[in-house]
Amino acid sequence: NKAMTTKVVHTLMNLLDNENNLMKLSNFERTIDEHFRKIPIDKEMEPLRVCYTGEIQVMLEKWVNYDLMGELGVMGIEVHKQYDVFDWVMYKLDASKRRRRLEHSAREYIPMDIGGEAVWNMGSYLESQEKGFDGFVHVFPFTCLPEISFMGMLEAEKNMDKFYLPHIHFSLDGSSGFEGLRTRIEAFHDLMVGNKKTNPLFRDAKYVIPDEIQNIYFKPKSNFEYFLSSIETPMSKVLTMLNPSKKLDIGFAVKNGLEFFSRNSFLDLGSLFNL
Structure with a gap:
């Protein structure tokens, strides 16, 4: 339906402008995905x-x-x-x-x-x-x-x-x-x-579904992946601003380390970060 996306964007912008809780702000990506997931789409459309x-x-x-x-x-x-x-x-x-x-x-x-x-x-x-x-x-x-x-x-x-x-x-x-x-x-x-x-x-050009659409409709993120995003994205941006000349991205290093630990651990880490 036309204009549904625009309405969702306006709703999210109002929520973001009025949100003062740091924890909820750091996890706002989940809120974005949940709102957009309510929009029906034709998954076969290119x-x-x-x-x-x-x-x-x-x-x-x-x-x-x-x-x-x-x-x-x-x-x-x-x-x-x-x-x-x-x-x-x-x-x-x-x-x-x-x-x-x-x-x-x-x-x-x-x-x-x-x-x-x-x-x-x-x-x-x-x-x-x-x-x-x-x-x-x-x-x-x-x-x-x-x-x-x-x-x-x-x-x-x-x-x-x-x-x-x-x-x-x-x-x-x-x-x-x-x-x-x-x-x-x-x-x-x-x-x-x-x-x-x-x-x-x-x-004949091959259509590739954008990652943003994949994460919302086709391969929704787990609780643990949302947690990783909430710490990796701001950390990477802050470190880039503080020392942009360094090639080492500590944010990605932390994220990759946690993912490795999750894959090789007998614990269900996803359940620990059900924010």
């Missing part, structure tokens, strides 16, 4: 997949981009947002492992940082194309030179054979209008549907 990226502020602020992610979702498109605020901070501090991977992918086309999120976006485009996505959605503020440079590389005639993943770009400012944006999205949706039916590059 939706269109798009990569959604761009300049950080325009990309994340729905009042600027007219809630573009929501519009894509209403059309039944699976949207993969490339980063949030924490990812962006780690990217700018050069503390992101994913940044190094994307920079390596983009090096042939953008061998140096030209500002903004251009290198990140080029790497994301190439990664999405390799994974068999159906489209690439790019948003940026009007006259943003790094993003325009990136867009020009994708649209250059000499690169058309290398960049075959359909892409659409939205340059937004105070004069932008929602209806024009929606009309372009609808046309882009029709293009992706046509590719899925007739173009072997997209028709």
Whole structure:
């Protein structure tokens, strides 16, 4: 049903804003999964997949981009947002492992940082194309030179054979209008549907269920796994911020150690962490 996901998100945001219990906050992932699990889905469906990226502020602020992610979702498109605020901070501090991977992918086309999120976006485009996505959605503020440079590389005639993943770009400012944006999205949706039916590059692409969906509907986490997530995720982020140059991730080390102990112990550790 349309808009059910949006309603669940609003409910969860209200719960999160009004929650002051640290223990419940650390275990909020379970609450998220429980709420989303109530939404009925077609488990056999293979939706269109798009990569959604761009300049950080325009990309994340729905009042600027007219809630573009929501519009894509209403059309039944699976949207993969490339980063949030924490990812962006780690990217700018050069503390992101994913940044190094994307920079390596983009090096042939953008061998140096030209500002903004251009290198990140080029790497994301190439990664999405390799994974068999159906489209690439790019948003940026009007006259943003790094993003325009990136867009020009994708649209250059000499690169058309290398960049075959359909892409659409939205340059937004105070004069932008929602209806024009929606009309372009609808046309882009029709293009992706046509590719899925007739173009072997997209028709034969293997659909992979995202981990987030797997954890909610197909392979729900155990109590012990929720406990591990509640300590591993914040620990990893704090350690990365305190000492981003170190490759050793203590959070993952603790998690892996506990999992090993759980697999090789005669005790049912899952029952001990029924939070």
